[in-house]
Amino acid sequence: MTTTGRRALLAAGASAAAAALTGCTSEETGPRRPSAAEEAAAREAERVARAEAALRRRAVTASRTLLERYDAALAAHPALHARVAPLRASTAAHVKALGEGDRPAPSPEAASGTATPAAAPAPSAPAATAPAVPADPAAALRALAAAARTASEAHTAELLAAPPEYARLLASVAAAGAAHAYLLTEGARA
Template sequence: MTTTGRRALLTAGIAAAAATALPGCTAAEEPGPRKPGAAEVEAERVARAEAALRLRSVTASRSLLERYDAALAAHPALAPRLTPLRRSVAAHVKALGEGGTTVRPATAAPSPTATTTTASASASASASASARPAPSPAPVAADPRTALNELAAAERTTSDTHTAALVTAPPEYARLLASVAAAGAAHSYLLTEGARA
């Protein structure tokens, strides 16, 4: 083979190698859509479920707090008895809402919105819930004893709601829910049976 033939063959080989390498370089610079992995999708599902659970738990306790406020407004004479329990319920509302789960959408293509942390799902859900008109609290009975019994029933209902949520709650949140549910059962006792003792 002549020198000219070798050069032509070498030049053709280099050109072919360069042509093959160029598309690879371009693809590396501009990544195409990336499909989220199963682990990412599952992590997002778990985070959304936890945020929804937190929202339900906070809503249940907030409704109970509103019942206390309505009872105190209707029966100011019950303040010495209801105020400590109301304070406890307000603390429960705060504790149940703390540490909302931040959800990153598992999108197919990276984008500025997908790579930055989105607002927590519980915060966005509560924002949409606050956009709707809040239901007015149940009317309070005119008789103080009946009002206490109704408040005790509301405590039991809220406690049952928190107990039912234990099955799907993550471990740390389940412990908090169990504690709040137990406190609700104690409040119910203090509102009815405890008064007779």
């Protein structure tokens, strides 16, 4: 390509860019009103965001309720610590993963009363009353298993309404809840 050809090409490109930029400017001096379709899309996006936020709150609440039951069982039956504490720790991780990462969950030591008061973290959520725990340790384990099943079913029920990534997380947490129920009841017999 010759120098004249390059100059002509550059000039044509500059003219096209200037025309495009001129076409982008508006004769109106005020702000542009969104179209009806844009307004409808914005309302739909807001509705979807509210629905997803509500779904996440329900998921966190289901796991937090299970966590409170683990804490109450450990407080009532410290002898169950070795068996229940790993499941409690898993549930605390689920609460955080499901969307409540801003509040630290209490440690198993704090729940069982073995931690010093200065070292105990803040509770996962202020409970109005602690869940009732059966006096018999075996009955307490069965009650925990039932609570784990309930949380698992709650997470499973939300799968269809959840966005894909969150649905995968819910499915994983639901499966873990089912495994907790098994480990608390049938797993002890094996």
